[in-house]
Amino acid sequence: MPESVSAVLGPRYRAVAVPVDGGDLHVGVWEPEDAAATGAATPTAVLTHGITASHVSWAALARALPGVRLVAPDLRGRGRSRDLPAPYGMPRHADDVAAALDHLGVRDAVAVGHSMGAFVALVLADRHPHLVRSLHLVDGGMPLLPPPGVAPQDVAAAVLGPAADRLRMTFPSRTAYREFWSDHPALGPYRDEVVTAYVDYDLVGEEPELSPATRPAALEEDIRDLVDGASVQASLQGVPARPVTWYVAPRGLMDEVPPLYPDAARERWTRELPTLRLVAVDDVNHYTVVLGAHGVRQLLPHLEADLR
Template identity: 35%
Template sequence: MRVPVDGGDLAVEIHDGDTPPVLAIHGVSGSRKLWNWVAAHGFSLIAPDLRGRGDSAHVPGAGISQHADDVLNVLDALELPSATVIGMSMGGYVAVDLAVRHPNRVRALVLVDGGLPMAAHAHMTPELLEAAFAPQIAARERTWTADEYLTVQATLNPLIDPTDPFIREYFAHDLTEDGRLRLPAETLVADAKDVIFGASRWQELTVPTWFVHAEWSTGPDTPPAYTVEQAAEFRAALPVLREPMLINEVDHGGTVMTRSGAAVTAEALADALK
């Protein structure tokens, strides 16, 4: 379906399942296809392509609060007074913003390797951020076939299974019909800056919250976005936060984009739906 927002309309995919509705918010360079692995567990998911991504690539603008306003429009369009919300990576920050500003619309919150402050962000500068995204920006200067793009992504993400049809569908959704990456570089960088340098309001959360995090960040044995110790500190500081769940032997993307990671994320979501 299409949902009108400021500047255009969002593409929203509805996964019919046997649960109450769940609003699913993807990460900074992702799309609605991120949630296919979780949807396979039988959840009723509402998965928008955020502005600048996928079939919403034509909608200009960026920013955590802008995305939160957009997904609020999605709830309104579906006439849902409230929903459980799950957000992965940047989607977690969007979900936190939504839950803090509109707590009556979020009955429970699931944060997947995002939404809470990352220690690495404290050492980031705008210059380092630009350098970190240089490969992604360069990739937008050329055209790709679906097979070429998948091969590169499988090299960059050694834990994904390139034979998984969900993987192929996910990365194919990044491309236009003529093989260009849909996500504009300026949108990617602007959203990343808002995540890293923006003020998080996580300590203002009042809705029941679950937190799932990965053992690694970008492949085996890499330092995680969140350590077990940091997760415990969040648990102690935030009364509404349930016991954090660590997913062993997956990285950031693998929390959702692998069968094993999605199974743990689905377990947390099922618990939140109760």
């Protein structure tokens, strides 16, 4: 692991290999600073990342929750779980996450998901309800609505096109990959040591043939679930059964307006799911809502209330 990544993950962190169908799921675990004192009562959150991300995207939140056990897998087809085979899809990811919690002896967790990871968390709560106490869906989880002029089958490509394009590129060095991201409008202007670690972790292979650590096939299979996946639609029926907080960012994947969830989407889902608690996060984009300290500070009061 690059030194920049290890430094950001910190001394509480350890990596765990969890046996799942097809191989080992790579899971990052942050233990509480005073785990011996809290013992079995240690609060636990399970964190699921976005569609082309990794568990390193939670490093800023881990710093802000020193008294909490955090369990954060690299989802199948991403990061150091990249070589786990298909099929992918939200039910497959949810079952992998449940296997990780069982492996670690976690019986009760607050589930926090970002972007696609919010859909994973939603399906996890539906398929494994005994494991999930409450849900925190960060700029994800609610099916994406077609922008004006875009057919439903083209929504995912329209929203995630730039992310998908990157996966088919190669880079001669880590420096070149950092430079690629420095030009990205949603991350370049907000680059700090957490963003740098996130970027440095997201490479596999050897120089001069480095490539992003998400398999294009995983993205292609997963992407439809974000629009009209049957497992997500079924899981929405369970929203009233437990506390669900939905955080929305004011800017999108390219730091643009309108965001991933514009006003029409917010109005639709809060109308259809009246128990859904909407939290509008201020002055962040789709990435910095979890990668940046400003976004994390706004998530904390709601997370800490549930973790208590």
